[in-house]
Amino acid sequence: MTRASCHRWLLLGVAAATALLLAAGPCAAQSSSGSSTRRYSTPAQYICTDPDHTTLCRILKGAGPDSKGAAALNDATVSNTVFAPLDSAFSQDSKTVARKLGLSAFEKIYTSPKQADRLLQNLIIPGQAISSNGFKTGSDFKSMLGQHLYFKGAWFTKDLYVQSEEVKAKIIQVDIPAGRSVVNTTDRVPVPSAPFLGIGHH
Structure with a gap:
């Protein structure tokens, strides 16, 4: 084989490899986008395996496995509707969360089981897994903590949106299956109002 022939075969090989990479691109993207339809065994599993929920996962662990909120999020047999604020939501609402939970700084929530559990309970509508089709403007539900959560739609x-007594949060991703529950991610933190807490500053 002449040098010119070898060079031509080398170029053809590079071109073929490039074509394969380009063809694989859309498939990889499709696989990535399809991952959102994966079923999780519990809401806690989804929260603690998703890279955008590291803050909520730390709060869940800080509440302790025997806390009411954490227990519900780890239960595969109950039907709940769960709102999971993104890491960016906690960055935006950290001061509000700390103030409403009676904490001197947001970071203290990781070592304050009662406050962590209060927040978790307010992110859960117990006893029913409500699909996004059931999010009707004006619908009023009660969280596990006993506070009102309202659904609102844009005109x-x-x-x-889901609105607590304090914060209106946009629902980013809906209907993530997790056991018998459904999880919805939010861009804000639906914090509970202070009067229900009955706890002092830490």
Whole structure:
């Protein structure tokens, strides 16, 4: 084989490899986007395996396995609706969360089981796994903590919101199956209002 022939075969090989990489690109993207339809055994499993929920996972662990909120999130047999604030939500609402939970600084929530559990309970509508089709404007549900959570829709878009007594949070991703529950991610933290806490500053 001449040097020119070898060079031509080398170029053809590079071109073929490039074509394979380009062809694989959309498939990889499709696989990545399809991962959101994965079923999780519990809400806690989803929260603690998703890279955008590291803060909520730390709060869940800080509440302790025997706390009411953490126990519900780790239970595969109950039907609950769970709101999971993203890490960016906690960054935005950290001062509000600390203030409403009676903490001197947000970071103290990781070592304050009662406050961590209060927050977790307010992210859960117990006893029913409500799909996004059931999010009707004006619907009023009670969280596990006993506080009101309201659903709201935007007038000119399909955006959905869940509003606690203190914060209106946009629902980013809906209907993530986790055991018999469903998880919805949010861009804000639906914090409970202070009067229900009955706890002092730490």
